[in-house]
Amino acid sequence: MSEQESQFLLILFGGIFFAFLMSLFVVAMVILHRQRQVKNRQKLEQIKSEYEKTLLNVENEIHQETLAQIGRELHDNIGQLLSLTKLSLNSAKPEKQQQAKEYVNQVIKEVRALSKTLNLDWVESLSLDEFINQQLHRIQATGFCETSLQSDHSFAELKKEEKLVLIRVIQECLNNAIKHADPSRIDIRIHQNGKVRILQIADDGRGFDTSQKSSGSGMYNLGKRMETIGGKFQLSSIVGKGTVVNLELPFSV
Structure with missing residues (x-):
């Protein structure tokens, strides 16, 4: 070869x-x-x-x-x-x-x-603002504390699942304020910041030290629920000065 x-x-x-x-x-x-x-x-x-x-x-x-x-x-x-x-x-x-x-x-x-x-038909027939007004009216009617709602109607357009999660998170936040904060006022403010809608729940109650780990998982669960609809849960509190919760949800594309 x-x-x-x-x-x-x-x-x-x-x-x-x-x-x-x-x-x-x-x-x-x-x-x-x-x-x-x-x-x-x-x-x-x-x-x-x-x-x-x-x-x-x-x-x-x-x-x-x-x-x-x-x-x-x-x-x-x-x-x-x-x-x-x-x-x-x-x-x-x-x-x-x-x-x-x-x-x-x-x-x-x-x-x-x-x-x-x-x-749950009422979830679709009721706007989030109307639901919040009902909840705050019930609280104030008991004489527990004063309440107020300021809204620019940013949450007027919501999918059913978004409204369901927000309703439950709001209920839980109000229940926490009633059970633990002993406030004289609960104020809810709804507004828009750029492409994000913000629902703020503030009370002037006892407040608590957020650096101390809680024995429960309530706040963690609320955060995870907001995540399921693409939102955020943020909480800040000062002992003796109250608690502020911000629920953030971007506008649907």
Whole structure:
């Protein structure tokens, strides 16, 4: 075999070997890419599952809060109206009989109003501002503390899941203020800062040292819930000067 033929065979086998290596490289890259796709798909499914679980928990908690509210209304409001109705009916005076009819009509209105809250249809029919006004009105009506709402209606356009999470977070923040802060005022302010909407809940209550680790996971859970809708939860507090919570949510693209 001549030297020229040997060189040709060497080049040929070298080319075949190189092509083989390239094929292995391509196959390995394809397999790696598919593995990454599978992992990404699994990660997306996990995120989706956690998101749906969070929303389900929020809906369940709102149902529980609604049922608790209905229980209070039945006991404190409707129960009282029925007791007054019974007392009026036991009287033979015409004016008391008329008063009993008025009480019955009031009971019917209250029951109809309560029946509407047994499902979550009210979430879609009620704006966030209206919901906050209702919550603050209930707090102030008890004589617990003064309340106020200032809003530029930045949260007027919300997806159902965004509104659900915000409603539950607001409820929890107000409950915390009532249970732990003992404030004389609770003020809520809604405004826009660039492309971000901000809902601020401030009280002038006891406050607490945020550097001290809490035994509970309430604040952490509220933060994670805001994350599920692309938002942020920020809290600041000073002992003796109150607490401020900021809920930030970017405008939907």
